[in-house]
């Protein structure tokens with residue numbers, strides 16, 4: 001997968017009454033939850049995102065309907081379809097993201113590791129590529 005991303009399967013309890021998913025900070029997801037927001041009523045042709053984050057970690061889960069997420073690191077990109085309320089896409093720092101193909105009924109819930117900070121966004125794709133190259137080179141050399 002693209003660096004700093006993964007799929008997280010949430011535990012789900014299903015019985016004759018229906019299904020329930022519980023998410024616990026620093027357990028089900030690997031960070032404390034400081035903010036929750038959700039995106040809905042997005043037109044089928046709309047595309048959102050177009051940025052990366054410097055420090056923010058997030059878990060994206062489509063709790064209703066479906067949406068596609070393009071994710072990109074310094075060298076690779078891929079698209080992930082979110083259409084299951086028990087599955088989240090973890091997206092860490094220095095990953096470009098674009099959300100598209102929202103179904104009419106899509107509700108994209110996002111759990112975030114920090115409060116809203118406009119200064120944490122990189123919205124210029126060229127600058128993102130430069131920063132991501134430096135960031136992942138440093139992280140890879142630290143791991144050696």
Ligand code: T46
Pocket residue numbers: 035037039048049050058060097110116
């Ligand atoms: C991300 C993707 C998945 C706030 O005031 N507080 C908030 O916590 C957020 C997230 C947004 N806003 C305001 C800022 C804008 O005026 O809401 C408006 C729409 O936000 P934005 O254009 O950034 O939405 P997206 O869908 O492009 O991106 C959002 C998140 O901002 C971003 O962190 O990773 O969803």
